[in-house]
Amino acid sequence: MNAKPRFEPLGDQGLLATFGEAHDGEAVATAAAFSRSVMAKPLPGLRDCVPAYASLAVYYDPATVIAGSRMGKREKQQVSAYTLCQEYMTASWQGFHSKSQPRGKLIVIQAYYGGAAGADLSAVARSLGLSEDEVIQIHAKQEYTVQAIGFAPGFPYMSGLDPRLTLPRKDTPNTRVEAGSIGVAGQHTGIYPVELPGGWHIIGRTMQVLFDPDQYPPAMLEPGDRVRFEPMSADREQSKEVSP
Amino acid sequence: MxxxxxxxxxxxxxxxxxxxxxxxxxxxxxxxxxxxxxxxxxxxxxxxxxxxxxxxxxxxxxxxxxxxxxxxxxxxxxxxxxxxxxxxxxxxxxxxxxxxxxxxxxxxxxxxxxxxxxxxxxxxxxxxxxxxxxxxxxxxxxxxxxxxxxxxxxxxxxxxxxxxxxxxxxxxxxxxxxxSSSICPDYAASAVVRSIAAPESDMLGQEVADRFYAQSYQVAPESDRMGIRLIGERIDVQQHTKSMHSSPVTFGTVQLPPSGNPIVLGADRQTMGGYPRIAQIASVDLPILAQLRPGDELSFQHISHAEAERLAQQLEHDLTMLRSAVRLAVW
Structure with missing residues (x-):
């Protein structure tokens, strides 16, 4: 089991909990699972709960946190909202710690690799000394874990990339990467939820919608979720048939 | 309407x-x-x-x-x-x-x-x-x-x-x-924002931290609602003790990118960032940050977390009083 997280202030209206090293998969899973557990039973005045890698930020409205505590009027003038939040987080951790942690959901994403959908696939294959099919096979074989959602609404940073696919970001970012583009950069793979500029190497694309503000939840993925890519070949074969 | x-x-x-x-x-x-x-x-x-x-x-x-x-x-x-x-x-x-x-x-x-x-x-x-x-x-x-x-x-x-x-x-x-102007932030003064320690403050080391708090920064023209970019004498982290991975950031987080010039995150901030968080502006002084224009000067004054909480609580109290006063006032 994991050791108790370290708590420290993040400003005067936030608390940062750190669960271990950022690269430690178990610490990342714990941060995500603990976040879900905190949100299931939130402290009055809690505004947001944000897991990212092995840390978790909680943001609160100090006045509501203090108003919600069972204290006399005079005590309330002296009390620290951070202290109340930390006590709540410590108590939540004790309740959470003893329970088995539910794993994040598994999502299968249909990926169209290469061609127009993955404009950088051939360049990626060349610089890695692999064939295009090998890159696809290696990428689709792994199960990835969402470490954090950030950079843009719904953008998942996923770990679990095979070291054979590790490449630095592009020197010159693309000014326009289409929604649904599947990219690799460093030790991560990610998916562009909306059209954005970006420096990841695009190897494929999905038609699935990753972010929709009119839905709840607005994003398909959240930290702790697991992702598999299912290679779709229909489009490529179809276009082969059509071309003379 | x-x-x-x-x-x-x-x-x-x-x-x-x-x-x-x-x-x-x-x-x-x-x-x-x-x-x-x-x-x-x-x-x-x-x-x-x-x-x-x-x-x-x-x-x-x-x-x-x-x-x-x-x-x-x-x-x-x-x-x-x-x-x-x-x-x-x-x-x-x-x-x-x-x-x-x-x-x-x-x-x-x-x-x-x-x-x-x-x-x-x-x-x-x-x-x-x-x-x-x-x-x-x-x-x-x-x-x-x-x-x-x-x-x-x-x-x-x-x-x-x-x-x-x-x-x-x-x-x-x-x-x-x-x-009453007594409850308004002092927008007119040359801006000094009070700030508290952030998760990577220690990475600066004492000597660099002293330089950070002693210097006056200028607000860069490319500042916007996402971040106020500062220009000053370059500083750099001294100890790379922590392996930096993206971690949550908030309004008023002072990040130090490799350029050596800090960026203070604004209302349109991203949810997380990968640069060392070297300081955090007290919430009570964020309005001063918000009113800075390109070319304006800014410096940081270190206060304790307890002091930042006390100041925020005082402001909350003032605003509650203001609401009562407005409702009781003669219209």
Whole structure:
């Protein structure tokens, strides 16, 4: 089991909990699972709960946190909202710690690799000394874990990339990467939820919608979720048939 | 109950208390840069704290009120005018139907706020009306105002509406009181923002930390609602003790990228960042940050976390008192 997280202030209206090293998969899973557990039973005045890698930020409205505590009027003038939040987080951790942690959901994403959908696939294959099919096979074989959602609404940073696919970001970012583009950069793979500029190497694309503000939840993925890519070949074969 | 946008101004957006609760999906909080001015403006027209207002940047808009309405203008001084006369700031002002409200270039500060009694009633997106232009969420189609836009307003506090009907005045009207400058942030002073330790403050080492707190930074022109970029004598982290991975950041987090010039995160911040967090501005001084213009000077003063909490609690108390005072005042 994991050791108790370290708590420290993040400003005067936030608390940062750190669960271990950022690269430690178990610490990342714990941060995500603990976040879900905190949100299931939130402290009055809690505004947001944000897991990212092995840390978790909680943001609160100090006045509501203090108003919600069972204290006399005079005590309330002296009390620290951070202290109340930390006590709540410590108590939540004790309740959470003893329970088995539910794993994040598994999502299968249909990926169209290469061609127009993955404009950088051939360049990626060349610089890695692999064939295009090998890159696809290696990428689709792994199960990835969402470490954090950030950079843009719904953008998942996923770990679990095979070291054979590790490449630095592009020197010159693309000014326009289409929604649904599947990219690799460093030790991560990610998916562009909306059209954005970006420096990841695009190897494929999905038609699935990753972010929709009119839905709840607005994003398909959240930290702790697991992702598999299912290679779709229909489009490529179809276009082969059509071309003379 | 509609406001027509005749001229949009430089960058005018709809903002409310912010889009909280969706940062785990990568959704920025947005909301006001100067939360103090927004809250006071809402209090003055008896709106709830979470009512949506307009945030104006450096140069204000020209607006036509299609129905009678109480408004309040707070924050930067953009010389508001209506019917050829100056409109007083930091107090409620009544505008008859058809009034054209004109704001110009900011003579002091950077951002002004206009609250309309009843609040702006654009659609909620993920529980908030705040505009986040970068991800095109909230406000009017997720963007800054354009000429010809129509802003729907809600129903104002009934009591004041009745008072007004009794007066039946057809000119701009105000009240004989205003918000005391004693509770307002000192926007005019050369900006010193109080700040507290952040998770990677230790990475600076004592000598570099001393240099950070001793120097005066200049606000870079490319600063915006996402971040205030500072220019000064380069500093660098001394100890790379922590392997930096992206971690949560918030409004007022001071990040140190490899360039050696800090970036202070604003309302439109991303939810997480990968640069060392070397300091964190006390929430009570964020309005001072919000009012800085490109070229302005800024320095940091270290205070304890306990002091930052005490200051925030004092401000909350002042605003609660202000709300009571406004409700008891003679209109």
């Amino acid at each position: 509609t406001v027509e946008v005749i001229k949009p101004g430089l960058h005018t957006t709809v903002q409310d208390a912010g889009r909280w609760g969706y940062q785990r999906y990568g959704v920025s909080v947005s909301g006001p840069m100067d939360g103090f001015a927004l809250r006071v403006a809402n209090i003055l027209v008896d709106n709830p704290d979470e009512a949506a207002v307009l945030e104006l940047t450096l140069h204000g808009p020209e607006l036509k009120l299609l129905a009678p309405c109480w408004i309040a203008v707070c924050g930067a001084d953009m010389r508001p005018q209506a019917a050829g006369r100056p409109v007083p700031m930091w107090r409620p002002v009544h505008m008859p139907a058809g009034t054209v409200l004109t704001l110009g270039r900011a003579v002091a500060g950077c951002r002004a706020y206009i609250a309309f009694a009843g609040g702006i009633q654009t659609a909620y997106v993920l529980g908030s009306r705040s505009t986040h232009a970068r991800s095109q969420l909230g406000g009017l189609q997720g963007r800054a105002l354009l000429e010809g836009d129509m802003l729907p307003l809600g129903i104002a506090n009934l009591q004041k509406t009745v008072d007004l009907a009794l007066r039946a005045e057809e000119q701009v009207h105000t009240v004989p009181w205003f918000v």
